[in-house]
Amino acid sequence: MQAIKTVGASGQVSLGKEYAGRLVMIDQVEPGVWILKLGEFVPDNERWMMQDEVRQEIDRAIEWADKNPPKETNLDELEEKVRKTWTR
Secondary structure: OOOOOOOOOOOOOOOOHHHOOOEEEEEEEEOOEEEEEEEOOOOHHHHHHHOHHHHHHHHHHHHHHHHOOOOOOOHHHHHHHHHHHHHO
16 A cells, blocks of 8 residues: 655644554654554563563463462461471
8 A cells, every 4th residue: 555645734644543542663764764564562671571481481370370270378377388398
């Protein structure tokens, strides 16, 4: 698809309502030449979660959580278990 748009007085170009609220990466290849890419972008401080090892670990954790639903904990029993571990 190719379209000709006019840059408004505020410096904006409308892409259409179907793109409203979406994130767009703008890459300026050279002055006056831009490439626009729609996408979901990962913040720098969350990029570590995209590493294969970490993603596999997260997948395993989610799988474990699905197979082991939460249950009520008897805090007295837990305290006793922890005390025994510390005194060894």
